[in-house]
Amino acid sequence: MSQQVQDQMGRLQQLQNQLQVIQQQRIQVDQRLKEVEEALEELGNVSDKTTIFKSVGSVLIKADGKTKIVEELTSNKESLDIRKNSLTKQEGQTREKINELQSKVQNAMNLSGGENA
Numbered sequence: 363m364s365q366q367v368q369d370q371m372g373r374l375q376q377l378q379n380q381l382q383v384i385q386q387q388r389i390q391v392d393q394r395l396k397e398v399e400e401a402l403e404e405l406g407n408v409s410d411k412t413t414i415f416k417s418v419g420s421v422l423i424k425a426d427g428k429t430k431i432v433e434e435l436t437s438n439k440e441s442l443d444i445r446k447n448s449l450t451k452q453e454g455q456t457r458e459k460i461n462e463l464q465s466k467v468q469n470a471m472n473l474s475g476g477e478n479a
Contacts, residue, residue: 367470374463381456388449395442402435 405414405428414431415422425431 363474364470367467367474370463370467370470374460374467377456377460377463381453381460384449384453384456388446388453391442391446391449395439395446398435398439398442402432402439405432405435 408414408428410428412428414425414428416425416431416434417423
């Protein structure tokens with residue numbers, strides 16, 4: 363096996379690892395996004411006078427009001443949406459690179475296999 367093919371296989375492994383990391387990050391963002399959406403939905407079901415608490419670390423703190431919390435959550439949701447879109451795009455680009463490199467490696471392996479036969 364040529365050094366070039368070995369290098370390509372190493373790069374392929376790196377890309378596959380990178381894809382796994384991107385997928386894990388996207389799953390985490392999806393989970394956080396779902397939590398924020400559920401919180402916003404619940405806040406839509408309570409009156410403005412309802413006492414609301416927010417979690418800060420492992421402590422619950424009385425919030426400044428429903429409007430402020432909704433604004434914070436909406437801002438957080440927008441940021442998460444942007445991050446999710448970015449990760450989805452990265453995931454697609456990485457998959458394309460993997461597919462291209464797999465084809466190159468497969469072609470090189472077929473060619474080198476044909477020479478040795």
